[in-house]
Amino acid sequence: MSGTVEIELKFLVPAASRAALAAELDGRGNARRAQLTADYLDTPDLRLARAGLAWRVRREAGRWVQALKCARGDALERFEHEVVRPDATPDAAAHADTAPGRQLIDLLDAARADGLEAGVRFRSQVRRLERRVRTRGAVVDIALDEGRLLASGAVLRLREVEFELVSGSPVAMLALVERWRQRFGLILDPRNKAERGFALAAGWPDAPLRKAASPSYDKRAGAGEAFSAVLDECLAHLMRSAIGLADGDAAQAGEHVHQLRVAIRRLRSALRAFEGWVAAPPAELVDGLRVLFAALGQARDRDVLGSGVAAELARAGAPPLPLPGSQDAVDPAALVRAADTQRLLLGWVTWRAGLPAEAETETEDALRRLARRRLRRWHERMAAGGHAFDELDDAALHALRKRVKRQRYAIDFLAPLLPRQSTARHVQALSAAQSMLGEIHDLIVARDRYQALVGSAPAAWFAVGWLTARIATARAGARDELARLAALLPLGRRG
Numbered sequence: 502m503s504g505t506v507e508i509e510l511k512f513l514v515p516a517a518s519r520a521a522l523a524a525e526l527d528g529r530g531n532a533r534r535a536q537l538t539a540d541y542l543d544t545p546d547l548r549l550a551r552a553g554l555a556w557r558v559r560r561e562a563g564r565w566v567q568a569l570k571c572a573r574g575d576a577l578e579r580f581e582h583e584v585v586r587p588d589a590t591p592d593a594a595a596h597a598d599t600a601p602g603r604q605l606i607d608l609l610d611a612a613r614a615d616g617l618e619a620g621v622r623f624r625s626q627v628r629r630l631e632r633r634v635r636t637r638g639a640v641v642d643i644a645l646d647e648g649r650l651l652a653s654g655a656v657l658r659l660r661e662v663e664f665e666l667v668s669g670s671p672v673a674m675l676a677l678v679e680r681w682r683q684r685f686g687l688i689l690d691p692r693n694k695a696e697r698g699f700a701l702a703a704g705w706p707d708a709p710l711r712k713a714a715s716p717s718y719d720k721r722a723g724a725g726e727a728f729s730a731v732l733d734e735c736l737a738h739l740m741r742s743a744i745g746l747a748d749g750d751a752a753q754a755g756e757h758v759h760q761l762r763v764a765i766r767r768l769r770s771a772l773r774a775f776e777g778w779v780a781a782p783p784a785e786l787v788d789g790l791r792v793l794f795a796a797l798g799q800a801r802d803r804d805v806l807g808s809g810v811a812a813e814l815a816r817a818g819a820p821p822l823p824l825p826g827s828q829d830a831v832d833p834a835a836l837v838r839a840a841d842t843q844r845l846l847l848g849w850v851t852w853r854a855g856l857p858a859e860a861e862t863e864t865e866d867a868l869r870r871l872a873r874r875r876l877r878r879w880h881e882r883m884a885a886g887g888h889a890f891d892e893l894d895d896a897a898l899h900a901l902r903k904r905v906k907r908q909r910y911a912i913d914f915l916a917p918l919l920p921r922q923s924t925a926r927h928v929q930a931l932s933a934a935q936s937m938l939g940e941i942h943d944l945i946v947a948r949d950r951y952q953a954l955v956g957s958a959p960a961a962w963f964a965v966g967w968l969t970a971r972i973a974t975a976r977a978g979a980r981d982e983l984a985r986l987a988a989l990l991p992l993g994r995r996g
Contacts (some may be wrong), residue, residue, distance in 0.1 A: 555695030638673030
């Protein structure tokens with residue numbers, strides 16, 4: 502009755518690959534087929550979904566099976582507790598011997614106190630083609646699900662493949678997954694049916710915008726435990742932003758691009774923050790992030806120019822000008838779906854799965870001392886940059902901006918180890934400085950783009966002059982914010 506932890510990973514199946522994938526599953530003589538219909542339950546305000554719980558009743562193999570599921574920390578693991586029921590009537594008490602079950606009961610009791618009862622919010626209807634595969638080091642169930650989700654007249658079509666570890670090593674399973682990903686052009690998808698169905702029922706976006714969140718771990722944690730929590734949050738941000746671009750609302754593509762770049766920057770900052778304290782990832786994974794970040798930067802620069810700078814120039818009376826560099830920008834959705842990006846994302850999941858899980862050996866305050874020493878040193882470098890601000894050229898300004906971002910993210914990652922009040926002051930000052938330096942960066946990019954146009958479009962001189970004046974004003978504001986930041990006592994140093 503304690504429940505189990507599922508090790509699984511899900512992918513979207515491109516239409517062009519569907520027939521070949523189905524033939525591979527069906528061609529070895531041990532495939533299983535099933536028609537699965539499941540009702541997913543929640544309160545009218547979806548408080549179970551908001552708490553990360555999925556509660557369903559499904560008819561399978563001639564019996565009713567009730568299941569409670571919830572996500573765990575990393576991209577692979579999910580808690581599941583199943584019970585056989587005499588009929589389709591749900592019973593939350595059947596899960597009472599598990600921690601998620603007790604949370605379910607508490608949420609339902611609170612809902613009843615508010616006059617709300619749980620009921621069916623959406624239904625899934627899928628045809629499953631499944632095969633068990635034995636590979637070196639693992640036994641894996643591979644299931645192709647095709648069908649639909651139904652909620653209050655709304656319909657969402659599904660075509661996805663799931664890999665679930667039956668026995669053996671998660672890393673061995675992921676090696677098999679990578680081979681299938683290459684063959685069939687699969688798209689990594691962190692969403693599950695419950696999440697997508699409840700979004701359908703509520704009228705939410707199927708791939709909602711995912712912003713960064715602060716990782717949580719015990720203040721007595723060692724470096725490995727803390728880093729695992731930070732890494733899981735960074736990877737969740739990365740994967741959700743990627744699927745938002747690959748399969749989300751095109752109207753939100755610009756925001757998904759921005760969040761994906763933030764996720765990459767945060768992941769790279771996490772590696773720097775914990776450098777020397779934990780195992781480092783393979784160089785190709787870090788280099789892959791750098792390449793992806795730069796490619797996405799082209800799309801972001803186009804958006805900044807098109808929706809921001811160009812509009813301001815027009816209001817300032819600029820003559821009509823072509824949008825510089827717009828023909829060179831990549832399609833960010835195609836970039837995320839591309840094989841190189843998908844290999845990179847799966848590579849990070851695989852590296853995370855292989856991290857050691859053994860107990861920490863550090864003393865209780867070892868990580869706290871290390872964290873404060875590193876943040877203090879980085880703060881002093883930022884302060885030096887602020888003192889020399891007037892002498893910094895464009896490249897040095899950009900480097901200072903990256904240091905400010907890294908410090909802000911590192912403080913977020915290490916917050917459980919830091920004094921709360923002084924941490925809040927540093928975050929506020931860092932955010933203000935980051936905002937001003939970001940504005941300068943965008944203006945410099947725009948100025949350089951318009952500067953390149955002056956030979957073919959002399960009217961671009963208006964834009965160059967206007968942007969140069971804006972940069973001077975923004976530099977003055979950034980100088981003030983950096984002075985306030987430099988005046989703060991470094992974290993961990995007593996006054």
